[in-house]
Amino acid sequence: MSLDTQLPLSDGAVSRTAPAEEPGTQMQRWAGHIPGELGIWIFILGDMCLYGALFGAFLYDRGADVDLFNRSAGSLHPTFGAINTMLLLTSSILVVYGVRSVRDGLSRRGPLLFRAAFACGLGFVVVKYLEYSDLLRNDLPPTENAFFTYYYVLTGIHLTHLLAGLCILAFLLRISRKAQIGPKDLRASESAASFWHVVDLLWVVLFPLLYLVR
Amino acid sequence: MTLRKVHAWTGWTGVWFTVGFLLACMPLLAWTIPPKLSPSDTPAEVKEFYVDHLTQIRAGAFIGMIASAFYYSWGASIAALLRRVENGRPPILTYTQLGAVGVAVFNSVLYFFWMAFCAFRADTIDPELLRTLNDFQFILLEFEVFPLSLWAVAIGMLILLDKSARPVFPRWVAWVNFWFAGLVMTGQFMIFFKTGPIAWNGLLALYWPAFVFFCWICVMSTMTVKGSRRENDAVGEDIDQQTYPGGLNPAEAGATLNGTPRVPAGVA
Numbered sequence: 001m002s003l004d005t006q007l008p009l010s011d012g013a014v015s016r017t018a019p020a021e022e023p024g025t026q027m028q029r030w031a032g033h034i035p036g037e038l039g040i041w042i043f044i045l046g047d048m049c050l051y052g053a054l055f056g057a058f059l060y061d062r063g064a065d066v067d068l069f070n071r072s073a074g075s076l077h078p079t080f081g082a083i084n085t086m087l088l089l090t091s092s093i094l095v096v097y098g099v100r101s102v103r104d105g106l107s108r109r110g111p112l113l114f115r116a117a118f119a120c121g122l123g124f125v126v127v128k129y130l131e132y133s134d135l136l137r138n139d140l141p142p143t144e145n146a147f148f149t150y151y152y153v154l155t156g157i158h159l160t161h162l163l164a165g166l167c168i169l170a171f172l173l174r175i176s177r178k179a180q181i182g183p184k185d186l187r188a189s190e191s192a193a194s195f196w197h198v199v200d201l202l203w204v205v206l207f208p209l210l211y212l213v214r
Numbered sequence: 215m216t217l218r219k220v221h222a223w224t225g226w227t228g229v230w231f232t233v234g235f236l237l238a239c240m241p242l243l244a245w246t247i248p249p250k251l252s253p254s255d256t257p258a259e260v261k262e263f264y265v266d267h268l269t270q271i272r273a274g275a276f277i278g279m280i281a282s283a284f285y286y287s288w289g290a291s292i293a294a295l296l297r298r299v300e301n302g303r304p305p306i307l308t309y310t311q312l313g314a315v316g317v318a319v320f321n322s323v324l325y326f327f328w329m330a331f332c333a334f335r336a337d338t339i340d341p342e343l344l345r346t347l348n349d350f351q352f353i354l355l356e357f358e359v360f361p362l363s364l365w366a367v368a369i370g371m372l373i374l375l376d377k378s379a380r381p382v383f384p385r386w387v388a389w390v391n392f393w394f395a396g397l398v399m400t401g402q403f404m405i406f407f408k409t410g411p412i413a414w415n416g417l418l419a420l421y422w423p424a425f426v427f428f429c430w431i432c433v434m435s436t437m438t439v440k441g442s443r444r445e446n447d448a449v450g451e452d453i454d455q456q457t458y459p460g461g462l463n464p465a466e467a468g469a470t471l472n473g474t475p476r477v478p479a480g481v482a
Contacts, residue, residue: 039389046393046429050400050422057417061410142406149410153418157400164396 036191044198050157051202055209058150065146070214072147075140080131081211084124085203091120092200095172099193102176103186110176117196118169121162128159151210158202165199168192218446221291225438228288232431234281235322244274244329246355247424251348252415253408257341260348264336271333278326285322289315289365292434295382295441296372307368314365321358328354352414356401359423366395366430380448383437394430398423 034041062069098113135141135148142152172192175185239247251263264271293311300308332347339347370391373383403412404419411417 037385037389039386042386043389043393046390046426047397050397053417053422054411057411146410149407149412153403153412 036194037187040191040194044194047161047198048202051205054150054154054157055205058154058209061146061150068145069147072140072145072151073210073214075135075138076151076211077131077134078211080127080134081207084127085207087120087123087127088200088203091117091124092197094120095169095193095196098172098176099189102172102181102189105181107176107179111173114169114173114176118166118173121166121169124162125159125166128155154206154210158199158206161199161202165196168195172196218443221442221446222439224287224291225435225440225442227284227291228431228435228438231281231284231288231322232428232435234277234284236428238274238276238278238281238326242270243277244271246274246329246352247420249352249415249420253349253352253413255345257345260345261336261339261341264333264344264348268333268336271336272330275326275330275333278329279323282319282322282326286315286319288431288435288438289318291438291442292369295438295445296369296376298378298382298445299372299376307372310368311365314361314368317358317361318365321354321361325351325354349414353405356404356414356419356423359398359401362427363395363399366391366398369434370395380444382441382445387433387437390430390433394426398426398430 094113094117098110098117101107101110101113140148142149169192172189175181175189175192178185236247238244241248241250245251245263245267250267251260255263289311293308293315296311297305297308300306328347328351332344332351336344370388373381373385373388373391376382400412400418401420401423404414404416407413407416407419412419414420
């Protein structure tokens with residue numbers, strides 16, 4: 001599965017920078033490795049089921065009144081969405097490098113990267129606040145029509161995930177500042193990072209679905 | 215009948231509760247999952263539904279009320295199993311679970327009570343009032359989710375904090391609990407909407423929380439059965455005397471301990 005192949009590849013990249021480590025042993029160590037613990041993947045896949053159901057329901061209801069959905073989507077500002085997409089993608093990359101720093105024991109770079117990722121996440125919240133208040137000023141509340149109900153529900157649930165994700169980034173920051181990083185810390189940081197990537201992934205699907213699909 | 219068997223059955227009561235609950239709510243009986251009514255129905259439509267299905271709704275309430283009883287033995291068994299994690303410390307998370315069990319059972323009982331109540335004089339009641347009573351029934355079913363979430367969080371935290379060599383539940387079960395705790399909450403906004411996915415007959419208020427809830431019950435039931443068997447096996451039939459501070463019945467003591475009277479520790 002892709003999960004299994006992902007880490008050996010990323011770890012292969014690490015081995016270029018990590019000193020005195022034979023590539024072969026690293027590959028062996030990560031063969032069949034699941035990032036984080038098994039439970040977090042049950043959680044994440046369960047979470048995706050909700051989004052799968054919601055996307056399905058959105059498309060089904062959209063099919064019933066395509067005009068209304070297109071007209072309503074037209075009153076959103078894709079710029080807000082695009083900025084947020086960039087912010088989340090950037091934060092995800094920062095988290096990837098942050099976890100590598102934790103793994104490689106680079107105690108100074110890790111905290112810096114996680115702080116930057118956290119700032120991107122905060123930026124997302126600020127943009128979302130501006131966007132919501134702009135919509136409400138223009139008299140487009142969740143009860144306006146089916147599209148806006150979905151818009152607020154989907155982005156609202158995502159925002160809740162993101163806020164949980166920010167707490168998790170704070171947790172990652174705490175791990176990265178530890179003097180001694182044990183296998184448990186590494187596993188916890190991989191679990192936490194996986195969750196943050198899901199927050200990013202969901203937004204990458206939400207953005208075109210709500211702002212761009214016509 | 216051994217205690218080990220009884221304990222395993224308390225785990226299965228979760229499944230009995232689920233089956234009974236769904237049976238009571240499903241079409242042919244109460245028609246609440248999936249609901250035949252919607253929040254946008256007129257009072258006359260609500261009344262017509264009730265009058266046409268009086269017997270079924272009452273039968274549903276009857277079955278549901280019986281099923282609800284099994285909810286608390288199930289909740290209590292999880293709390294009791296996880297109690298070991300807090301051994302020697304204040305059992306705060308265990309008590310949190312027990313409080314939640316009380317609230318959850320009350321909610322389920324009140325739900326079926328209300329179902330019976332709505333149907334009791336449905337043929338002569340004012341339709342407007344009946345619609346309001348019916349709304350109450352659905353709000354009762356779907357709005358009470360956060361107390362359930364906190365219950366699952368308490369369970370999940372205890373599982374993650376269980377550092378023993380023989381954990382009560384596997385670690386991944388904690389994540390199933392967190393998943394349930396987070397995602398059952400989608401129903402909470404149902405009080406703001408009368409149409410769409412968050413209205414009380416919508417995907418987010420009814421079907422998704424119901425799906426998450428019954429997944430959770432099934433996973434936790436299976437794990438509780440396994441856990442209670444494992445715990446009982448670890449203790450064995452020759453239970454240490456410390457577990458009987460009141461002293462063993464002499465006949466029992468003679469039978470199990472080859473006639474050597476053993477004095478419970480701390481009693482002598």
